[in-house]
Amino acid sequence: MAETKTYREALREGMVHEMDQDESVVLMGEDIGVYGGTHLITDGLIDEYGPKRVIDTPISEGGFTGAAIGMAMLGMKPVVEMMTWNFSFLASDQIIQNAAKVRYFSGGQVEVPLVIRGPNGGGVQLSAQHTHSLENLYGHFPGLKVVSPVTPNDVKGMMITAIRDPNPVIFLEAGALYGTKGEVEEGDNAVEFGKARVAREGSDVTLIAYGRQVNLCLRAANTLEEEDGVQAEVIDLRSIRPFDEDTLVRSVEKTHRAVTVQEQWRWFGVASEVAAIIQEKAFDSLDAPVQRVSGAEVPAPYARNLELEAFPSEKQVTNAARRALYIEEK
Amino acid sequence: MAETKTYREALREGMVHEMDQDESVVLMGEDIGVYGGTHLITDGLIDEYGPKRVIDTPISEGGFTGAAIGMAMLGMKPVVEMMTWNFSFLASDQIIQNAAKVRYFSGGQVEVPLVIRGPNGGGVQLSAQHTHSLENLYGHFPGLKVVSPVTPNDVKGMMITAIRDPNPVIFLEAGALYGTKGEVEEGDNAVEFGKARVAREGSDVTLIAYGRQVNLCLRAANTLEEEDGVQAEVIDLRSIRPFDEDTLVRSVEKTHRAVTVQEQWRWFGVASEVAAIIQEKAFDSLDAPVQRVSGAEVPAPYARNLELEAFPSEKQVTNAARRALYIEEK
Amino acid sequence: MSAEKEHSEHGGAVATSSERLVDLYKKMVEIRAFEEACQKGFRQGKIGGYLHVYIGQEAVATGFIDSFKEGDKVITAYRDHAHALLLGTDPKEVMAELYGKGTGMVKGKGGSMHLFDVERGLMGGYGIVGGHIPLGVGFAYAMRYQGTDHITQLYLGDGAISNGAFHEAANLAGLWGKDGMCPCLFIIENNQYGMGTSVERTTAMTDLAAKFDAYGIENEKVDGMDIEAVLESAGRLTEQVRETGKPYAIEVLTYRTAPHGAADFFEKYREKEEIEEWRKRDPIGLLEQKLLDNDAADEEKIDEIRSEAKELIAEAVKFADESEEPEIDELYTDVYAGADEYTGEE
Amino acid sequence: MSAEKEHSEHGGAVATSSERLVDLYKKMVEIRAFEEACQKGFRQGKIGGYLHVYIGQEAVATGFIDSFKEGDKVITAYRDHAHALLLGTDPKEVMAELYGKGTGMVKGKGGSMHLFDVERGLMGGYGIVGGHIPLGVGFAYAMRYQGTDHITQLYLGDGAISNGAFHEAANLAGLWGKDGMCPCLFIIENNQYGMGTSVERTTAMTDLAAKFDAYGIENEKVDGMDIEAVLESAGRLTEQVRETGKPYAIEVLTYRTAPHGAADFFEKYREKEEIEEWRKRDPIGLLEQKLLDNDAADEEKIDEIRSEAKELIAEAVKFADESEEPEIDELYTDVYAGADEYTGEE
Ligand SMILES: Cc1ncc(C[n+]2csc(CCOP(=O)(O)OP(=O)(O)O)c2C)c(N)n1
Ligand SMILES: Cc1ncc(C[n+]2csc(CCOP(=O)(O)OP(=O)(O)O)c2C)c(N)n1
């Protein structure tokens, strides 16, 4: 059974599914209760579950994330809303120094079953301070898991998995896609972490992305088929840590060419890691360098024309694929 | 004229050199004044320059880094000591959201001539919360410059350049090497950012590192020469952002093989970027995949044997080189 | 900002000259007209991103910037249009910024949340709640270090007080103030809500001025709907801070009658009646009544001011609308200062 | 921690039974002996990393942990050996941890700064100043949410108060306490220095207890060198926090007569005379004098206690020294919980 739902509805459904099964699941964050949530993900939940399970917090990302870590250490399962991931630098000490490591430096005496979720990435003219894609930043640290679902079905299923995971999970939502629709399985559709998804099969070149750039790659794949007769395979990584190297490598062994696309900045980004992995594990299969497409190396600008220029475009992706295929760019 | 000095002395000399020339240079940080500095870098300077130029701060990394950004915006040149970079997560919002971006989102109306300096990396059993190598983290963000000098001469010359730079500079010192000695040029030995240094010439394989792993690579290069008759070239990146792609690529065009070494964790690290660049820009020259050597994927442990196991070893480097050369590992 | 000021011997509020009040009224009406035009521009899709207007709070910045002297600095969060207008930035350039145009005050790069006019003392416009507070304290130190008598006017919201950045910066200010090295006037715009969270739901101790006791910073409160009361505090405290080099904090009780942001429609967190009650104390309405009562202005004068303001703002909107988007190459400028303008792509 | 407690009707300090005082004396002497052995181990190169001892402050944790009940939680920073010993962890396991051995209480993975004994209520040992405070507040919420009457004893230093993490956590505690959801006792170990910075050089307002006023948290002070005074506060406040679910803060005035860390030799930031003055109020010395004065113990008893403590710690050192380093495979365990134990290397 599957129904068409928005990303927003599916995400909320995942949380509600676990709240109904497990009293230890609580939600925390700024304006998630009385206000209804800035992105309306949690709208109405305070009425249903009460203020002890849907906890409105002051504007203190470090403090309430730290408190949630403490709760998790005692067996609660907090789901913290970072109103946007842009504010998470203020909680980064708690996330990196405590959540990611306390299990290790306690010699395994505690677990931190914590989810921190919120919209990641830009696209709606929020400018420099409100536009970041932080998957590489958090993905760097052992102890954390980092996921980035793009379909409504995945966002529900991965939220269910995230809440059940006994480790801290950085849950990066495609903020620009809250309103997009897709089929969502009813009930428990838990999606395992660490398994990439082949979003489109193809034989000529592999396009690798995650989050909303997956949709961009799918559009680019269509264009490549129409304009160049090229069959692109599109891989949705879904999970940044753990990371599914096998699916990538298998695809490149078939296609011999790869393009990796990210909204984030190029340097030390996910695309760099993908390129490094492919050249390492599929060196002999590669017929061309792995091409990277990234955001422009500037803080995000406000003006619409500049913003559009700053993010990866379909044209950049198709041209990167063409370079990998040694055919002329358009 | 050059004299033999410790890394610590050379670093301090760089700061003093600029303080003497420019009243707008001030030092700030925890215990840098009366206490003498946790690592004794600034010992005695408060007596010489007074408490208005050598400013002891409370334990509030975010607050004083932010204040330093404000000072810099009005034309002062603060050099902030992060007692260790491990505490910088608490200042990351100020560094990333304000220092790196305020020039951009003010439309170029301000400059932020700020240096943030302190020891980076581990090695002395400080365990999980006090052992980080954050070059990729800060290197990701446009608006920042990030450097990582390893020789005494470079630490002085790059400090001089950092203080003169009108942009925020993340100055990552090789904390474990404060006591090591080397030749240091007298006077103004400013070292340009963005130029890598060939620390050893060789023709068979390129070893790429920065910070204290450069020394590890130099040792590995000697071993490779002795044991395998292999001539390794060693490149010290020196500057992570800006980054010198040319020197790298030129070297690999000569050696056809590369190993990149970092103390930091593998995922989304500098070594991944190096591998991505080389496969991109020297694809046809490469005779083997770029090999990466990184820290173990665990929070840093305390016990000495575990810590030694967690950091890159000479053996890992020589074996990585052997893999790149398709000769047997030892 | 040239009108003469009259202070009582004892620093208490005294009647302000009619001419000056009319001038201030004019400013507030202009701000209101500007903000209403913004709301319209947002609905029309001409303004993107986040938009936070100042409706209901006009007397605060108007009153304090009245005491601004050349060389002083103003820094605030994202609710920053009024501050720019009061410091003298042409409304055209402000509106063009919001429209994302190359003629905007920061070239279309920042938008509503990031207004800067450094020449006039406006040091920004910041989007991370609390994040600007340490900067303002740093300005204050720098200005004393450089031997001037300038001060920072540092505006912050009630919501920002819960943030660690506030705490660390206020503590530094108190400490540096002991040596006369922190001429910083903290102006807490307590509009009683941080987004949808009332002050009572943000902290157990709701006396925001008194929070500065913890940092050894003297503090007081003022009614932010009464421009004369604000003026009195502003004049007195600005000069005190300037003289002593010590920080001071003033909690200004006000209310935003507009929603938090332009995209915030529901306002489930407060009652319509509450908004209505506060509208009765609208700072523009109160001043208008006072002007009429005291014969400082008649209905005709009021109408004239209102229609002049409308016209001024209409021109700004027209200018913004007709301006060009930034040149596409502007994407890559202003990342790094200095000759190299390095953008990370060698 | 089984000795009987005697409280006055009015919550004031009353004479504590002799037996109990002797018991507490013994604990403090053991802690002191342990810490001195640590300093020696550090000089010998047997202990690495950072080492922070508790010498001079023994009465604080000893007094408060006396009121600890099963199920309660203790959390502190890196100066944590005493807390472990008082909660009942075998000194052998504590010392083995510092020696980086596999028999250590956290398997040699954490070292001095990261002692945990979760079964006994010790929730750690943290190295980032202030970073543990939000965790302790979270514990308190969780324990009420789970329907227990346990409380958090949250220890923090004077230096930590300047950090934003303190501010945010204390504010949350005050807020949650309004609903009885935050049974957290903040114990400020004011040893007057954060590393080399005295409280006066850290903040303009040095009354650390009063800083909690800003969060609506009741607070008071106690002399941390006088074990009886500490006991009285501990007993009364622990039960009050347990009953009300509201946080409370107590500033405990104490002094570390040892250097900040074992590698900190110079101590340029304080006068030798100051240290000498405080040594006269050494909590162990004061209690010893009291025991002798009141005939609660004679010299012989004292000697016996001291030599038993020495022996206990000597055994711990021997155990630590003779234990094996952790198995090398332990490097990769405890990174992730759950079946997968994923370490990032597929
Ligand atoms: C650190 C951070 N957290 C959350 C937000 C989202 N946010 C924007 S405005 C706001 C409310 C701020 O309230 P207040 O300081 O009272 O200012 P006001 O909007 O009332 O002027 C919040 C939570 C943010 N911008 N920064
Ligand atoms: C965030 C952070 N900044 C700096 C340090 C370095 N440091 C370790 S202990 C210390 C002093 C802390 O003083 P206090 O809180 O009074 O505790 P005490 O050492 O006196 O017990 C400092 C600055 C740190 N560990 N964490």
Ligand SMILES: [Mg+2]
């Ligand atoms: Mg507000």
Ligand SMILES: [Mg+2]
């Ligand atoms: Mg202290």
